Amino acid sequence: MTDAAQRSLKVLVYSDDVNTRQQVILALGRRPHPDLPELEYVEVATEPVVVQNMDRGDIALAILDGEAVPAGGMGIAKQLKDEIYECPPVLVLTGRPQDAWLATWSRAEAAVPHPIDPIQLAEAVIGLLRPSVPATS
DSSP: OOHHHHSOEEEEEEOSOHHHHHHHHHHHOSOSSTTSOOEEEEEEOSHHHHHHHHHHTOEEEEEEETTOSSSOHHHHHHHHHHHSTTOOOEEEEESSGGGHHHHHHTTOSEEEESSOOHHHHHHHHHHHHGGGSOOOO
């Protein structure tokens, strides 16, 4: 295996609620799929730190809590998509399944409702990260 294949993928997890961040990390684990490298989590509780981390350019996926306060994940997602060239994929955690249309407005590539279903979250994350991992033969 090459160094690139072994390199972990950084996943930013934003919520003002530490329990929500922990639920996401526990649901996904270190390696949600054998085709993906290990995930390295960057836990963030405030909007300015989300923007700082995303501006660095080493985040593979951002998971943003749409229910966070004072800055909700959908508004942050829209800002990131508007301001960052080739912004990495964004997944928004919505308050209800019916709020998925709002995630579309925010230009997030995926939405998963609260309460977090580990299988649904893992499937969405795998779908978003798989294209960023070079195929091995």
